[in-house]
Amino acid sequence: MSGERSAEDTVGASPTSEAKTPRTERGRRTLRAILDAAAAEFGEKGFHEGSISGITSRAGVALGSFYTYFDSKDEVFRALVRDMSAQVRDHVGPRVQAATDEIDAERIGLESFLTFVREHKEIYRIIDESEFVDPDSYRQHYASSVERIAKRLQAGAARGEVRADVGEVHAWAVMGMNVFLGLRYGVWDEDVSPEDVAATANEILRKGLAPN
Amino acid sequence: MSGERSAEDTVGASPTSEAKTPRTERGRRTLRAILDAAAAEFGEKGFHEGSISGITSRAGVALGSFYTYFDSKDEVFRALVRDMSAQVRDHVGPRVQAATDEIDAERIGLESFLTFVREHKEIYRIIDESEFVDPDSYRQHYASSVERIAKRLQAGAARGEVRADVGEVHAWAVMGMNVFLGLRYGVWDEDVSPEDVAATANEILRKGLAPN
Numbered sequence: 001m002s003g004e005r006s007a008e009d010t011v012g013a014s015p016t017s018e019a020k021t022p023r024t025e026r027g028r029r030t031l032r033a034i035l036d037a038a039a040a041e042f043g044e045k046g047f048h049e050g051s052i053s054g055i056t057s058r059a060g061v062a063l064g065s066f067y068t069y070f071d072s073k074d075e076v077f078r079a080l081v082r083d084m085s086a087q088v089r090d091h092v093g094p095r096v097q098a099a100t101d102e103i104d105a106e107r108i109g110l111e112s113f114l115t116f117v118r119e120h121k122e123i124y125r126i127i128d129e130s131e132f133v134d135p136d137s138y139r140q141h142y143a144s145s146v147e148r149i150a151k152r153l154q155a156g157a158a159r160g161e162v163r164a165d166v167g168e169v170h171a172w173a174v175m176g177m178n179v180f181l182g183l184r185y186g187v188w189d190e191d192v193s194p195e196d197v198a199a200t201a202n203e204i205l206r207k208g209l210a211p212n
Numbered sequence: 213m214s215g216e217r218s219a220e221d222t223v224g225a226s227p228t229s230e231a232k233t234p235r236t237e238r239g240r241r242t243l244r245a246i247l248d249a250a251a252a253e254f255g256e257k258g259f260h261e262g263s264i265s266g267i268t269s270r271a272g273v274a275l276g277s278f279y280t281y282f283d284s285k286d287e288v289f290r291a292l293v294r295d296m297s298a299q300v301r302d303h304v305g306p307r308v309q310a311a312t313d314e315i316d317a318e319r320i321g322l323e324s325f326l327t328f329v330r331e332h333k334e335i336y337r338i339i340d341e342s343e344f345v346d347p348d349s350y351r352q353h354y355a356s357s358v359e360r361i362a363k364r365l366q367a368g369a370a371r372g373e374v375r376a377d378v379g380e381v382h383a384w385a386v387m388g389m390n391v392f393l394g395l396r397y398g399v400w401d402e403d404v405s406p407e408d409v410a411a412t413a414n415e416i417l418r419k420g421l422a423p424n
Binding site: 046048125128129131132139142146167168169170172173175176177178179180181183184185188192196197200201203204205206207208209210 | 258260337340341343344351354358379380381382384385387388389390391392393395396397400404408409412413415416417418419420421422
C-alpha cells in the first residue's frame with residue numbers, strides 16, 4: 001500500500017467531463033489548484049456567497065484558465081463534490097488494504113476518514129450543501145460510499161469474517177456511524193483521537209457483525 | 213404509554229420565545245397551523261425560495277396572525293427546527309418506554325423514527341438546511357438527540373443490560389446509524405419495512421454493546 005496518493009490520482013478520477021480533462025502536467029496542476037481553491041471558497045462562504053473570482057484569486061490563476069475547465073459556478077461546485085468524494089475514497093481505500101480482516105478494515109477506514117476530515121473540515125459543509133445545490137451529486141456521494149462498504153462487508157462474509165447475511169442495511173448503518181463520528185470528532189471537536197474513536201466504534205462492529 | 217401525543221404537547225415545548233407562547237386554545241391551534249405550513253413550505257421550496265406569504269396562505273391564516281408569533285422568516289424557520297426536533301422526541305420518547313431492555317429501546321426508537329420520517333419526509337431537508345440558515349439549531353438538534361441516546365445507554369449500563377463503559381462515542385455511533393437509515397429507508401425509498409430495518413440494525417447493537 002502506497003500510503004500517500006498524489007493529487008494527480010484524484011484529478012485522474014476526472015471531476016470534469018472527459019472533453020475537459022487536462023492533457024498536460026501543467027494543466028493538471030491548474031485544475032487541481034482550481035478545485036482546492038473552490039473547496040476553500042465554498043467551504044468558507046458557502047455556494048451562494050462564493051464566487052468564481054474568489055476561486056481564481058485563491059488559486060492564483062487567470063479567469064480564462066477557470067473557463068478552460070468549467071462553464072459556471074454550478075459546474076465547478078458539482079466537480080468539487082465529485083472530487084471530494086474521490087479524495088475520501090483515495091485517502092481511505094489504500095489504507096484499508098493493510099487490514100488483517102474485514103472488521104479491522106472498517107477500523108482503519110474510520111480512523112483514516114477521521115484524520116482526513118480533520119485536515120479537510122470543509123468537506124462536511126460542501127457535501128451537505130450539495131443536497132440543495134446539486135442533489136444528484138449528494139445522493140451519488142453517499143450511494144458510492146455505501147457501495148464500497150457493502151462490497152467490503154460481503155467480501156468479509158465470503159471469508160467467514162463477518163455474518164453471512166451482511167447487506168445494504170448493515171452498510172448504511174456503518175456509513176451513518178462514520179459520518180456522524182466524523183462530524184463530532186473530526187469537524188466539531190478534536191477532544192478524542194481518531195485512533196480511540198475508531199477503536200471504540202469498531203468494537204461495536206467486531207461483536208455486532210460476528211459470524212453466527 | 214399514551215401512544216399518541218396531541219399537537220398541543222409539541223407546541224407546549226415552546227418553539228417560540230416565552231412571551232409569544234399562545235395563551236388560548238385557539239392561539240395554540242393557529243401557531244400549530246403556522247408551523248405545519250412552514251414545514252410544508254420550507255420542505256418543498258427550501259428556506260431561500262420559501263416565503264411568509266406562502267406559509268400564511270398554506271395555513272389559511274392572516275399575515276397579522278403570523279406576526280403575532282414570529283418577527284421574520286428567519287424566526288419561523290428557527291422555531292420550525294426546534295419544533296421538528298421536539299416532534300421527533302415526542303413521537304419516539306413515549307414508545308421507547310414500552311421496551312423490555314435498553315437494546316429493545318433502541319430498536320423501538322429506530323423503528324418509530326423511521327415511521328415518523330416516512331410521514332414527515334421534509335424533516336431531513338429542513339434540519340439539513342438549518343446547518344446553513346441557523347447553525348445553532350442544527351447543532352442543538354443533534355446534540356440533544358445524542359444526549360437522549362447517551363442517557364438511555366447509561367441507564368441500561370446501570371441495569372447491566374449493555375457494557376458498563378458506554379459513552380459519548382457509542383451514542384454518536386447509534387445516532388449516526390439512525391439518521392442514515394432514516395435517509396435511505398425513510399426518505400429515499402420504502403422498499404424495506406421500518407420493522408425489518410430496525411431489527412437488522414438492532415442485532416448489531418444487541419451483540420455489539422453486550423456487557424463484557
